[in-house]
Amino acid sequence: MRLSYLAFSALILVAAPQSVVAQETPETPDVPVVVDPGPPDLDGGTSYGLFLAGRAAMSRGDGEAATAFLAGALAESDDDRLVRERTFSAAILAGDVRTASSVRLVEGESTASLIQAGRLTRIAQAIIDDQSRDLNREIQANPVQSPHQLAGRLINRWLAASAGDWNTALAPTTSDADALTRILGGYYRALLLERRRQFDAADAQYQALLLDGSAASMTRLPYGEFLERRGRRAEAIALYDAGLARGADSALSAARQRATSRGRAPALITIDEGAALAFGHAAAAAAISEAHEFVITYLGMSLALDADNGESWLMLGDALKEIGMSGTAREAWAQTPVGAPEYVEAQIRIASSLDEDGFGDEAVRIARTMADGRPGVASAYVLAALLSSNGHYDAAIEVLNGPALADLQDWVVLFQRGAALERRGDYAAAESAFQQALALSPDQPEILNHLGYMWVDQNMRVEEGLALIERAVAAEPDNGNYQDSLGWARYRHGQFDEAVVILERAVGMEPGSATINDHLGDAYWQVGRAREASFQWYRALTLDPNDAERAALEAKLAGQAPSGAGSSQP
Numbered sequence: 001m002r003l004s005y006l007a008f009s010a011l012i013l014v015a016a017p018q019s020v021v022a023q024e025t026p027e028t029p030d031v032p033v034v035v036d037p038g039p040p041d042l043d044g045g046t047s048y049g050l051f052l053a054g055r056a057a058m059s060r061g062d063g064e065a066a067t068a069f070l071a072g073a074l075a076e077s078d079d080d081r082l083v084r085e086r087t088f089s090a091a092i093l094a095g096d097v098r099t100a101s102s103v104r105l106v107e108g109e110s111t112a113s114l115i116q117a118g119r120l121t122r123i124a125q126a127i128i129d130d131q132s133r134d135l136n137r138e139i140q141a142n143p144v145q146s147p148h149q150l151a152g153r154l155i156n157r158w159l160a161a162s163a164g165d166w167n168t169a170l171a172p173t174t175s176d177a178d179a180l181t182r183i184l185g186g187y188y189r190a191l192l193l194e195r196r197r198q199f200d201a202a203d204a205q206y207q208a209l210l211l212d213g214s215a216a217s218m219t220r221l222p223y224g225e226f227l228e229r230r231g232r233r234a235e236a237i238a239l240y241d242a243g244l245a246r247g248a249d250s251a252l253s254a255a256r257q258r259a260t261s262r263g264r265a266p267a268l269i270t271i272d273e274g275a276a277l278a279f280g281h282a283a284a285a286a287a288i289s290e291a292h293e294f295v296i297t298y299l300g301m302s303l304a305l306d307a308d309n310g311e312s313w314l315m316l317g318d319a320l321k322e323i324g325m326s327g328t329a330r331e332a333w334a335q336t337p338v339g340a341p342e343y344v345e346a347q348i349r350i351a352s353s354l355d356e357d358g359f360g361d362e363a364v365r366i367a368r369t370m371a372d373g374r375p376g377v378a379s380a381y382v383l384a385a386l387l388s389s390n391g392h393y394d395a396a397i398e399v400l401n402g403p404a405l406a407d408l409q410d411w412v413v414l415f416q417r418g419a420a421l422e423r424r425g426d427y428a429a430a431e432s433a434f435q436q437a438l439a440l441s442p443d444q445p446e447i448l449n450h451l452g453y454m455w456v457d458q459n460m461r462v463e464e465g466l467a468l469i470e471r472a473v474a475a476e477p478d479n480g481n482y483q484d485s486l487g488w489a490r491y492r493h494g495q496f497d498e499a500v501v502i503l504e505r506a507v508g509m510e511p512g513s514a515t516i517n518d519h520l521g522d523a524y525w526q527v528g529r530a531r532e533a534s535f536q537w538y539r540a541l542t543l544d545p546n547d548a549e550r551a552a553l554e555a556k557l558a559g560q561a562p563s564g565a566g567s568s569q570p
Contacts, residue, residue: 081109088118093328095300095316101125116148117297120279123155124301127162127275136163151282151298153181157188158275166196183215184281187222194226194268202226217243221251228258228265276306283315295319310340317349326353344374348382360390371399377413380404384416391546393424411441415450422454430454445472445482453485456492465489480509484516491519496526507536514545518553522562533562 084103091100101121105114123139126132136159144152160168169192173185186209193202206223209215220243227236240256243249258265269277279302286294299316303309313336320329330353336346347370355363367383380399387396399405400417418433434451441447449472455465466489472482487502503520510516521536537553545553556562 081106085110085114088114092117092121092297092300095303097121097124097128097301097304100300112145113147116144116146116152119144120148120151120155120297120301123159124275124279124304127159127272128305130162132159132163133165136160136165136168140165140168148294150180150285151279151294154184154188154278154282155275157185157192158271158278161192161195161271162275166192170196170198170201179214180285183209183212183218184278186212186215187219188274188278190222190226191269191274194229195271199230217246221255224252224255224259225266229268233259233262272305276302276309276312279305280309280312280315283312283319287315287319290322292319292322296323307335308337308340310336310342310346313340314342314346314349317346321353326357329353344370344376344379347374348378351382351386355386355389360386364390364392371404375404377404377408381413381416384420388416388420388423393420396420397424409440411437411444411447414440415444415447419450422450427454427458427460443471443475445475445479448472448475449479449482449485453488456485456489459492462489462492466493478509480506480513480516483509484513484519487523488519491523491526496523499523500527500529512543514540514543514549517543518545518549521556525556525562 084105088100088103088105091097091103100118101124103118105118107115110118119139122135123132123144126135139152139156139159143149143156157169160166170189173182173189177185186205190202190205190209193199193205203226206219206226209219210223212219220239224236224239227233227239236259237256240252240259243252244256257263279298283295283298283302286292286298296316296319299312299319302312303316306312313332317329317332320326320332330350333346333350333353336343340346347366351363351367351370353363354360354366364383364386367379367386371379371383380402381404384396384399384405387393387399397417397420400413400420405413414433414437418430418437421427421433422430431451431454434447434454437447438444438451448468452465452468452472455461456469466486469482469485469489473479473486476482483502483506487499487506490496490502491499500520500523503516503523506516507513507520517536517540521533521540524530524533524536534557537557541550541553541557
């Protein structure tokens, strides 16, 4: 019954694009030039040594170790401000809300971002500990300020409810509130009214949200679940049907199936779960602004309140990956509960991330385990893609021709089948798969480019291949791979001067591609620029070419001339 973060993101873009959190990000203090070492600890270390160890742990994304080291440094450092701030940041990174909430951040010393984030951690911990009364009075008198004011507004009702301040928790949203606060405030109010058994008032609040054009789509599911809990199944089914008449919606479809089969309605969420939801919605707003540090901050609090929310673990991993912490991102995705709807997607992201970081065998192992244990289109497709990207083309084709994907008329699957067949050298079958994909998506540049390049590279249907590639380039002129295909087509036509210009542009767009650098070297050779050709071939050798490419490069560097127009042989 929770309003999903995906649905909330859509709500932001449609209803209130200007009211998302500011893109300012929490400041991380510089490394101190001097930190008072203080007395040695019991193990012979000093606060400075612990500080450096904590900083090193933070730099590698190990928030748990960083928090332990920095908390030790703080205990020995005579309350040094920079150590306090680093300890707070490490605890946030690790999702250790209790430690973060205990760190003393002082107005006028630390940045506003850190000060206000610290107040949010105190709110989260107070709700967890069911000790919110004093803090609620403080927050009502002095609300959370910029740059975390949206998160403060969203959590406010749940803090008040936790403190037993039901006048604040159930107060109608003020008329001057921004769109997001108005809509989510009304949603939270309906949930809390139901918790207080004020069912008529909750019903009226849902009805008001339904009449709000920007809120209607997100209201149908929670309102329907409320109706189911009240024994009003026929009304709930009618509400779901009204939503489904506007378009496909898997959540509404599942709810309708449950209601028609007289299944048990979802339970009303607890106050802790509601507070977690509010922090999750704040994170979704921050994600729209690409304020990834804010996302991590809010989701740490959300998961401390409700560790079973798979959507939160998924979003946390995404944010960690965005700031370059792929290993820590995989740890977050791995925390997704096995029974959560997001579990398969989390495992897919773990496998894809491992493949991107060069751990192809482990990525394939995880993907195969997922495809065997949770068979379906998504898991089978990812397994096939990973097998193909790691050179296991026969195995990839076996999966693509297996029960999950064999009869699926989807251009992405057909394209993947064609690419695997092409890499295996089965060009006739590859052409057939690409043509089927193209029939389903005639203007898809990825298909146009790949089929066109195969025709050109294999000297099969060069003129037609060039025409397909030109269409792909027209659709995405900034795509370096498409520019490479165009340059290589010109090369195959013997238009070497033009090929040089296009391939130089392609290398500028994709400097790390062994294939494109190799092609530019060949073009240089054909126009008499032998020294530059050798440079490009040597460069291509450093860019992890496949075995066939490596052999061809080594032959050219040993004195064998590259292939010319109308030939696919080196």
